[in-house]
Amino acid sequence: MTTLDETHDPHRRSWVESANAPDTDFPIQNLPIGVFSLDGRSPRCGIAIGDAVLDIGIAHDKGWFTGDAAIAAESAITASLNDLFSLGCSPLRELRRQAASILAHDGPLAKSTRAAREGLLHARDACAMQLPVRVGNYTDFYAGIYHAKAAGALLTPEDPLPKNYKWVPIAYHGRASSVRVGGGTIKHPHGQRPPEDDGRPGFGPSRRLDFELEMGFFIGKGNALGQPIDIAGAGEHIVGFTLLNDWSARDIQRWEMFPLGPFLSKNFSTSISPWIVTADALLPFRTPAMARDAVDPAPLDYLLDADDQRRGGIDVALSVQLQTALMRGKGMPAVEILHSNARHLYWTPAQMVAHHTCGGCDLQPGDLIGTGTISGPEPDQLSSMLELTAAGARPITLPSGERRGFLEDGDEVVFTGKCHRDGFVSIGFGELRGRITA
Amino acid sequence: MTTLDETHDPHRRSWVESANAPDTDFPIQNLPIGVFSLDGRSPRCGIAIGDAVLDIGIAHDKGWFTGDAAIAAESAITASLNDLFSLGCSPLRELRRQAASILAHDGPLAKSTRAAREGLLHARDACAMQLPVRVGNYTDFYAGIYHAKAAGALLTPEDPLPKNYKWVPIAYHGRASSVRVGGGTIKHPHGQRPPEDDGRPGFGPSRRLDFELEMGFFIGKGNALGQPIDIAGAGEHIVGFTLLNDWSARDIQRWEMFPLGPFLSKNFSTSISPWIVTADALLPFRTPAMARDAVDPAPLDYLLDADDQRRGGIDVALSVQLQTALMRGKGMPAVEILHSNARHLYWTPAQMVAHHTCGGCDLQPGDLIGTGTISGPEPDQLSSMLELTAAGARPITLPSGERRGFLEDGDEVVFTGKCHRDGFVSIGFGELRGRITA
Numbered sequence: 081m082t083t084l085d086e087t088h089d090p091h092r093r094s095w096v097e098s099a100n101a102p103d104t105d106f107p108i109q110n111l112p113i114g115v116f117s118l119d120g121r122s123p124r125c126g127i128a129i130g131d132a133v134l135d136i137g138i139a140h141d142k143g144w145f146t147g148d149a150a151i152a153a154e155s156a157i158t159a160s161l162n163d164l165f166s167l168g169c170s171p172l173r174e175l176r177r178q179a180a181s182i183l184a185h186d187g188p189l190a191k192s193t194r195a196a197r198e199g200l201l202h203a204r205d206a207c208a209m210q211l212p213v214r215v216g217n218y219t220d221f222y223a224g225i226y227h228a229k230a231a232g233a234l235l236t237p238e239d240p241l242p243k244n245y246k247w248v249p250i251a252y253h254g255r256a257s258s259v260r261v262g263g264g265t266i267k268h269p270h271g272q273r274p275p276e277d278d279g280r281p282g283f284g285p286s287r288r289l290d291f292e293l294e295m296g297f298f299i300g301k302g303n304a305l306g307q308p309i310d311i312a313g314a315g316e317h318i319v320g321f322t323l324l325n326d327w328s329a330r331d332i333q334r335w336e337m338f339p340l341g342p343f344l345s346k347n348f349s350t351s352i353s354p355w356i357v358t359a360d361a362l363l364p365f366r367t368p369a370m371a372r373d374a375v376d377p378a379p380l381d382y383l384l385d386a387d388d389q390r391r392g393g394i395d396v397a398l399s400v401q402l403q404t405a406l407m408r409g410k411g412m413p414a415v416e417i418l419h420s421n422a423r424h425l426y427w428t429p430a431q432m433v434a435h436h437t438c439g440g441c442d443l444q445p446g447d448l449i450g451t452g453t454i455s456g457p458e459p460d461q462l463s464s465m466l467e468l469t470a471a472g473a474r475p476i477t478l479p480s481g482e483r484r485g486f487l488e489d490g491d492e493v494v495f496t497g498k499c500h501r502d503g504f505v506s507i508g509f510g511e512l513r514g515r516i517t518a
Numbered sequence: 519m520t521t522l523d524e525t526h527d528p529h530r531r532s533w534v535e536s537a538n539a540p541d542t543d544f545p546i547q548n549l550p551i552g553v554f555s556l557d558g559r560s561p562r563c564g565i566a567i568g569d570a571v572l573d574i575g576i577a578h579d580k581g582w583f584t585g586d587a588a589i590a591a592e593s594a595i596t597a598s599l600n601d602l603f604s605l606g607c608s609p610l611r612e613l614r615r616q617a618a619s620i621l622a623h624d625g626p627l628a629k630s631t632r633a634a635r636e637g638l639l640h641a642r643d644a645c646a647m648q649l650p651v652r653v654g655n656y657t658d659f660y661a662g663i664y665h666a667k668a669a670g671a672l673l674t675p676e677d678p679l680p681k682n683y684k685w686v687p688i689a690y691h692g693r694a695s696s697v698r699v700g701g702g703t704i705k706h707p708h709g710q711r712p713p714e715d716d717g718r719p720g721f722g723p724s725r726r727l728d729f730e731l732e733m734g735f736f737i738g739k740g741n742a743l744g745q746p747i748d749i750a751g752a753g754e755h756i757v758g759f760t761l762l763n764d765w766s767a768r769d770i771q772r773w774e775m776f777p778l779g780p781f782l783s784k785n786f787s788t789s790i791s792p793w794i795v796t797a798d799a800l801l802p803f804r805t806p807a808m809a810r811d812a813v814d815p816a817p818l819d820y821l822l823d824a825d826d827q828r829r830g831g832i833d834v835a836l837s838v839q840l841q842t843a844l845m846r847g848k849g850m851p852a853v854e855i856l857h858s859n860a861r862h863l864y865w866t867p868a869q870m871v872a873h874h875t876c877g878g879c880d881l882q883p884g885d886l887i888g889t890g891t892i893s894g895p896e897p898d899q900l901s902s903m904l905e906l907t908a909a910g911a912r913p914i915t916l917p918s919g920e921r922r923g924f925l926e927d928g929d930e931v932v933f934t935g936k937c938h939r940d941g942f943v944s945i946g947f948g949e950l951r952g953r954i955t956a
Contacts, residue, residue: 216654216694216695217693217694217695222778232777242776242777243776244719244773244774244776247710247713247718247719248710248719248773248774250774250777250778250781251778251781252690252691252778252779252781253690253691253692253693253781253785254691255655255691255879256654256655256694257654257655257743257879257880257881257882257885258743258878258879258880260743267743267744267878269877269878270746270876270877270878271876271877272685272686272818275685280815281682281685281686281818283818283819283820283876305695305696305698305705305786305787306705306786308708329877332877335682335686336682336686336688337777337778337779338680338681338682339670339680339688339775339779340660340688340689340690340775340779340780341690341775341777341778341779341780342778342779343657343688343689343690343691344873344874344876344877344879345877347691347877347879348743348744348877348878348879349743349878377718380710380719380721381721382721435782436782438708438709438721438782439707439708439709439767439770439782439783439785439786440696440705440707440708440786440787441693441695441696441782441785441786442695442696443695444695447695
């Protein structure tokens, strides 16, 4: 893992005034990357700064990127970030470093970049965000131990955690084609529901539609089939992070998942937040890997690296808000129904990469990896409706007086994520929104 | 499903003499499609005919394809079949029809095509076969009911079949990136093995390396997210079939798969045979869907179509041969260790497509779908080493005197598939080979 540099300097300010607001997700210390379209033109890559988007192509045309950053910018003049990611972390690091310099209040280019503001920056509100990456493969881990315990307790309360849990970073392959950028609607899925009294499964809309609060991360440089990635270098294969909603239909899932795991209950849609926060921007917010209980096993050798143990975790405060159609109609804002933190992951992202490849599986640039649902130890940190309402048995009550065991048509779910650390400027992930439609 | 036409005429012969041999897999009634490279030049698309390969690009350059076939040929002048498949079944159907005309002994173009033989045809042995499709998504079903029973019996002999089995076409998402064309080597995977006496899982080479005999099929036209494909039209979304080896590491699988299904135990490699036999070539060999026992439930409405019930199954005789390094050294040929038939699938390919999309999941051109392991009801029809040797408890003995519970380094596994029906010329799938290396 690399070290802090001037891009993390808390005193640095931008000539884009909105980036200096204390509550912005996108100060000059963040500079996440995404793909936007504007005025019906082809999608292209940009960097979020305050309430604006820096157009990478325009800045590149002006000749403001040099060396590795110019190579990175050149590869980003497309409708997806795959080419950029395939270059690995280093050119992206340099692109962010030089973008910060372009946008800095006192940067060497401040005068000319500020003068070019008109074409260089777009209003973020006016940009239609696109799926930033062609996702070749999508894997979802199960690294949230409090989620695994809470989900397991609903089935086998006396022994909630699978026997393999503390040894194996459990994961399954998700459906790459149905990954979408947030902000749109989620069509209420139909499927087979577990048999009721007549012994026959029902077929129709899921009655237990749910979200799962996760983070996702993207692979930069991949590995060849048969060539595992060592845990010590695994972090350098991760270019950035997003919020991820692993929408789930619990009734369909319960009926279909034995013995080969979830399938239709997950593949109707997976959403990610549009702005990819780079691994570099997250550097100040790395934390030690989750502490093990004394009775817990140490990770096996291929999952154990001193640097990863010391700072392989990530400290991201996560929040889920819900707004029903009735609330929207009455002008009531979305209300927070739970909060959590990415610190509650039993395995670090680097451990997930090392495990994923230890048998020879090849990761490719732009592959998306989900962490699994990140619940925390407290009752208001349970990160799905399944857990939060004990599978619908204890519905939550909303400010509108409505009760929810699971999601209903018209409900909008909003994820946010924010990193705080004393002595550093807070950075955020923006919003990940999704609204259920019939 | 379309009907038989002149391409299925058993009396038709080709001016390519090797295509008229009674035992060829590739008579003029077959004409499977694949991607080959030759003499170090870029991969391109071809059609297998006897011992030769018809170069689609050359035939197209000569102007021998017209109408839809010309559109199909134009889209096949690339290193993958994705563009061709995205056009749907109809242009491919016309391409095969006109290719048959070009290659027919008494076709209208026989004189000029035969004269152009030199550049038009390549020796099949000289062609290096490539992965024919960029596989965007790979799904593996579990539709072999005798496999599900045999595998289940090893765990729960009193109740081998999962309760959902006869209602839900069970499937899981596989890893698209590790799908490879057959003919190469498979690197022996490492991974976590179940704990032994000391309670700790081991880590190292799998001790229970296995194959799984499956068929695969490719999606042509896809569907939009949220728009299910109706069972009645599902067959038209399937362009062709291959043999598929779902290599599996049973010890890794047993330890990792609860509760989310197989992951590293499968994603180190999946192999497909290089020639894709078109759905049209298989028309004479369609059979009724597998008959249900009287006590079995009828398929739910979304899986039920009269035409699919009448001829949605496929009759492909399948065989697995094994050759160890010792056998190879002694000049002993590979020996058949089991045989089966694709008739033993509980769900038809159309039912798999309808189920896959019933919740809204979008299929895309070039998506690969595996059927699951196709065991038959007899002891010599168990289509993996796991089943064949009762998880290693009853090893098989080979002509070399060697015994095998599971696969060992140097072992080569060969799948073949052949379709026979009275009154029709038999067609085959060629070989799917893979050799284990340390």
